[in-house]
Amino acid sequence: MKSTFKMARTSMMAAPLIAVAGMASAGGLSEPVAAPTPVPVAPAPVPVAPISDWTGFYAGGQLGFGQLDSDDLTEDPDGLLYGVHGGYLYDLGSWIIGGELDIDGTEIEDETADVALDSVARAKLRVGYDAGNWLPYVTGGIAQASTSGAVDGEDTGSFGGLGVEYRISDSMRVGGEVLQHQFEDFDGTGIDIDATTATARVSFQF
Incomplete structure (x- = not known):
């Protein structure tokens, strides 16, 4: 009788262990899976504004x-005028200074007074x-005019004005200028x- 009771008690104690082992073998208890370590993402590069430099001959x-x-x-x-120009600019950072020589031929003539402005x-x-690709500027200096007709001669005066240029590429820019002489x-x-x-002006930098 005692042997029977011991066997029954042993069976009752072993039953939970057998059940746990069965669940483990059936996948009921699985080993914990480690979460993947996040891969650090490099920040996107900050765009750098192109460096503006107007220095050079043109x-x-x-x-x-x-x-x-x-x-x-x-x-x-009044009438048409046409000409050529050349000069040098130096970029100081925010400000740009330079010198230029130009000459215009003209079709301006007072037929009644027989006076023509030749150049x-x-x-x-x-x-x-320096506004990036834009260059607003003031200008002034000395001008020499040549006339023909009833007043045939040359004279030196002064002028001043405003202008603006836009850089299309490193070597080419366009603009406009208004001068008072x-x-x-x-x-x-x-x-x-x-x-x-x-x-209206077109310039090539070199």
């Missing part, structure tokens, strides 16, 4: 329109602001002449 051409204003002329003649040559100082007592004739010009 040359090009211009085409535009001009008008004379004088109390000594019978009218205020205008200029020596310029330019001061501008003054010639007092032109070539000793007692005639005072003002001239306004507006031109």
Whole structure:
């Protein structure tokens, strides 16, 4: 009787162990799976703005329109003008300075007074602001005008104005310029002449 009781008690104690072993073998109890370690992602590179540099020699051409204003002329003649220019700019960072020489031929003539403006040559100082691909600037200097007809001569005066350029590429830029000229007592004739010009410009840097 005691043997039977011991066997029954042993069977009751072993039953849970057998059940656990069966569950483990059936996949009821699985080993814990470690979570994958996240892979660090490098931050995207910060875009760098292109460095603007206007320093260098340049040359090009211009085409535009001009008008004379004088109390000594019978009218205020106007007409086409065309020319070439060349110069050098130096980029200081925010500000740009430079010098330029240019010359325009013109089709401006007062037929009644028989006075024609043949050409205008200029020596310029330019001061501008570096706005990336844009360059607004002021300019001024000395101008020499040549006339023919009833007033046949040359005279030196002054001029000032505004301009702007836009850089299309490292070697090419386009722009526009408006200048106001003054010639007092032109070539000793007692005639005072003002001239306004507006031109579109194309320049190549090298």
